[in-house]
Amino acid sequence: MSTAVAQKRGLGAVIWDYLTTVDHKKIAHLYLVSGGLFFLIGGLEAMIIRIQLMKPDNDFISAGLYNEMITMHGTTMIFLAAMPLIFAIMNAVVPLQIGARDVAFPFLNSLGFWLFLFGGLLLNVSWFTGGAPDAGWTNYAPLSTTSPGHGVDYYVMGLQISGAGTLIGGINFLVTIVNMRAPGMTYMRMPLFTWSVFVTSTLILFAFPALTVGLFLMMFDRMFGSAFFDVGLGGNAIIWEHLFWIFGHPEVYILILPLFGAFSDIFSTFSKKRLFGYSAMVFATVLIGFLGFMVWAHHMFTVGMGPIANSIFAVATMAIAVPTGIKIFNWLFTMWGGQIRMTAAMLWSIAFIPSFTIGGMTGVMLAAAAADFQYHDTYFVVGHFHYVIVGGVAFGLFASLHYWWPKMFGKVLNEKLGKLAFWPFFIGFHLTFFIQHFLGLMGMPRRYWVFLEGQGLATGNLISTIGAFLMAIGTIIFLINIVYTAVKEKKADADPWEHGRTLEWAIPSPPPHYNFVQTPLVRGLDPLWVEKMDGKEGMTPAEPLGDIHMPNASILPFTISLGTFIAGFGFIYQVDDPIWLIAVFAGMGLTLGSMLTRSLKDDLGHHIHKEELEEDIKKGVGK
Amino acid sequence: MADQSHSKPIHHQEYEKKQHREEMKQQVLTFGLMILFTIIAFGMVIFEVNSYFIIPTLIILAVVQVAFQLYYFMHMKNKGHDMVAVMMYGGAAVAALTIITFTSIIWW
Numbered sequence: 182m183s184t185a186v187a188q189k190r191g192l193g194a195v196i197w198d199y200l201t202t203v204d205h206k207k208i209a210h211l212y213l214v215s216g217g218l219f220f221l222i223g224g225l226e227a228m229i230i231r232i233q234l235m236k237p238d239n240d241f242i243s244a245g246l247y248n249e250m251i252t253m254h255g256t257t258m259i260f261l262a263a264m265p266l267i268f269a270i271m272n273a274v275v276p277l278q279i280g281a282r283d284v285a286f287p288f289l290n291s292l293g294f295w296l297f298l299f300g301g302l303l304l305n306v307s308w309f310t311g312g313a314p315d316a317g318w319t320n321y322a323p324l325s326t327t328s329p330g331h332g333v334d335y336y337v338m339g340l341q342i343s344g345a346g347t348l349i350g351g352i353n354f355l356v357t358i359v360n361m362r363a364p365g366m367t368y369m370r371m372p373l374f375t376w377s378v379f380v381t382s383t384l385i386l387f388a389f390p391a392l393t394v395g396l397f398l399m400m401f402d403r404m405f406g407s408a409f410f411d412v413g414l415g416g417n418a419i420i421w422e423h424l425f426w427i428f429g430h431p432e433v434y435i436l437i438l439p440l441f442g443a444f445s446d447i448f449s450t451f452s453k454k455r456l457f458g459y460s461a462m463v464f465a466t467v468l469i470g471f472l473g474f475m476v477w478a479h480h481m482f483t484v485g486m487g488p489i490a491n492s493i494f495a496v497a498t499m500a501i502a503v504p505t506g507i508k509i510f511n512w513l514f515t516m517w518g519g520q521i522r523m524t525a526a527m528l529w530s531i532a533f534i535p536s537f538t539i540g541g542m543t544g545v546m547l548a549a550a551a552a553d554f555q556y557h558d559t560y561f562v563v564g565h566f567h568y569v570i571v572g573g574v575a576f577g578l579f580a581s582l583h584y585w586w587p588k589m590f591g592k593v594l595n596e597k598l599g600k601l602a603f604w605p606f607f608i609g610f611h612l613t614f615f616i617q618h619f620l621g622l623m624g625m626p627r628r629y630w631v632f633l634e635g636q637g638l639a640t641g642n643l644i645s646t647i648g649a650f651l652m653a654i655g656t657i658i659f660l661i662n663i664v665y666t667a668v669k670e671k672k673a674d675a676d677p678w679e680h681g682r683t684l685e686w687a688i689p690s691p692p693p694h695y696n697f698v699q700t701p702l703v704r705g706l707d708p709l710w711v712e713k714m715d716g717k718e719g720m721t722p723a724e725p726l727g728d729i730h731m732p733n734a735s736i737l738p739f740t741i742s743l744g745t746f747i748a749g750f751g752f753i754y755q756v757d758d759p760i761w762l763i764a765v766f767a768g769m770g771l772t773l774g775s776m777l778t779r780s781l782k783d784d785l786g787h788h789i790h791k792e793e794l795e796e797d798i799k800k801g802v803g804k
Numbered sequence: 805m806a807d808q809s810h811s812k813p814i815h816h817q818e819y820e821k822k823q824h825r826e827e828m829k830q831q832v833l834t835f836g837l838m839i840l841f842t843i844i845a846f847g848m849v850i851f852e853v854n855s856y857f858i859i860p861t862l863i864i865l866a867v868v869q870v871a872f873q874l875y876y877f878m879h880m881k882n883k884g885h886d887m888v889a890v891m892m893y894g895g896a897a898v899a900a901l902t903i904i905t906f907t908s909i910i911w912w
């Protein structure tokens with residue numbers, strides 16, 4: 182009895198700890214769990230879509246529900262699964278790689294997470310309140326502005342809230358990487374993962390405002406009777422498409438770039454070689470980020486922009502293939518002649534190269550504007566973006582999780598189960614999406630509820646559905662691995678892969694909450710490797726042992742975000758009944774009140790004293 | 805801050821003083837110019853100068869004022885502001901691209 186009570190209080194304390202934490206490592210856990218949950222929800226929606234398309238003229242779900250499924254699948258996977266999972270890795274790794282004790286703004290870091298989570302929850306509440314959004318993840322007007330019910334309103338409010346969280350997170354990482362690098366870590370000594378997070382954060386900073394503006398216009402059109410996108414009243418529906426894609430194309434690079442960085446670190450670690458062409462890799466990353474802003478209209482070739490605009494955007498789009506190619510070759514050359522170790526992380530990374538390259542190739546095909554009139558809005562496009570997103574982003578997330586799991590949780594994921602999860606997922610992935618290119622070329626349009634008998638599309642679709650089930654099996658094995666590892670595996674060393682090259686492998690797994698007892702001195706690219714080659718045990722400290730200043734935990738990020746969540750409902754339903762304005766005022770009151778509290782109440786953080794650190798060192802923290 | 809400069813050697817202190825004086829001069833100068841620009845801008849509107857002339861002139865004056873503000877009052881001309889400059893020009897470029905698109909492709 183008494184132990185049960187003690188355990189309960191223990192659980193309560195843990196929950197409170199996570200609700201108030203500003204520690205980047207715990208925020209990484211929060212991002213991972215919630216992103217993982219949304220990934221499973223999005224995966225479930227995908228399975229329902231594939232079951233509906235399993236055979237001709239199927240009626241597994243109704244046409245309306247099908248529209249909700251495809252909309253929520255895309256929206257969930259991009260905004261609520263891929264983005265937070267990337268943020269999980271960023272939070273877990275970047276401060277460690279640059280030798281910092283936390284991010285620049287720990288409070289904002291937590292705020293960014295809670296805004297994302299409440300935005301995501303708001304979006305998914307729509308399932309239970311009379312229908313999810315159903316205008317596609319791209320939410321084109323006028324389909325979206327005329328969609329009945331409140332589904333699209335949830336899309337607008339949910340993405341607005343979680344988008345604010347992402348923007349905050351992006352700015353935080355920019356400032357962190359610019360200002361918090363350990364002594365000696367110049368820009369050209371940053372690990373490639375940190376570099377790509379830097380470029381990604383810049384893209385977030387510049388791209389998300391376009392989405393914010395678009396969502397505001399959409400919100401006013403739907404909720405307050407404006408007519409930005411209403412042609413009948415002098416508006417223009419194309420404005421939404423441009424705003425969406427000015428955000429949307431950089432967004433796809435926001436998704437892939439961090440994983441390009443992760444692959445670079447993984448290839449170099451498991452080939453026991455320094456990354457081939459480091460400076461070319463940095464250059465290519467920056468160039469991709471730059472070009473990513475010049476190409477958005479390749480999603481709109483068929484809108485009728487005219488031959489000049491189409492040609493300009495076609496050429497700009499094809500140009501991106503060049504820096505991408507540079508990267509592919511550098512990864513291959515990194516492995517060339519290296520002592521390759523086929524860990525699960527490496528398996529996912531190697532599988533990424535051909536898979537992603539196929540996606541890039543179909544991308545260049547799509548970029549040929551004249552040809553795109555054939556491909557556009559067919560399954561060919563669906564094949565393309567799943568090859569880059571699953572073959573790049575999803576493979577990258579699996580690889581990164583295997584690679585950094587010991588740093589996040591103190592245990593190495595079981596390698597056997599890891600490889601067992603890989604094969605069904607890998608085979609299933611190619612089964613599902615390769616055939617879709619041909620379905621598209623045969624004329625199967627995307628987003629249609631059914632196809633008919635005698636159109637020659639039945640076999641291809643059946644194969645695709647079988648592949649989807651294999652991917653689901655792979656995912657389940659990965660989940661089993663997590664549980665198995667937590668129960669059975671033993672504690673990992675600081676450098677569990679033995680050939681760790683970057684700073685995160687110089688400190689215990691998982692690190693103490695202040696990360697580095699003493700800030701390390703960085704003497705070159707791959708700082709830990711440099712020390713190892715000099716025959717040293719660990720990093721040389723750059724400062725004497727002394728008190729460490731750390732930020733305090735706070736519940737305010739949670740309450741600020743909760744307020745926006747409540748206000749979100751108010752905005753959505755005040756259209757029906759002004760009484761809902763109460764929710765708007767209550768919610769905004771909570772948000773602004775919490776912000777006021779934060780501004781007026783001084784919070785100077787706390788110190789970890791030298792004596793405590795010496796205690797920890799005795800226990801083996803400093804190493 | 806104050807006691808930090810006390811601990812510095814004399815010649816260093818003098819150097820800093822000279823720097824500050826120089827800085828002050830520049831700031832007063834730009835402040836004066838900015839007031840002048842504002843008077844010109846208002847004057848042109850009050851005297852109803854031809855709108856083909858007034859609009860581009862106002863835009864140019866505004867851009868120069870923003871530059872003064874950033875470089876002289878917010879110290880972007882000083883060292884250590886390269887990253888800030890990159891970010892601001894990047895953001896301005898993206899915004900400009902958006903405006904060009906809207907004016908050339910959508911509304912043209």
Ligand code: HEM
Pocket residue numbers: 319433434436437479480498499501502505540541542543544545547548549553556557558562565566569570573574
């Ligand atoms: C060599 C690089 C790439 C090229 C040339 C390229 C080109 C294109 C083109 C032209 C389209 C529009 C097709 C159409 O709607 O008719 C498209 C769609 C798409 N691409 Fe790519 N792409 C590339 C890489 C990527 C990457 C790296 C990602 C994401 C990680 C990505 C994600 C997408 C998505 C999500 C869509 C579909 C959006 C939608 O309509 O729902 N692409 N791509």
Ligand SMILES: [Cu+2]
Pocket residue numbers: 429430433476477479480
């Ligand atoms: Cu694109």
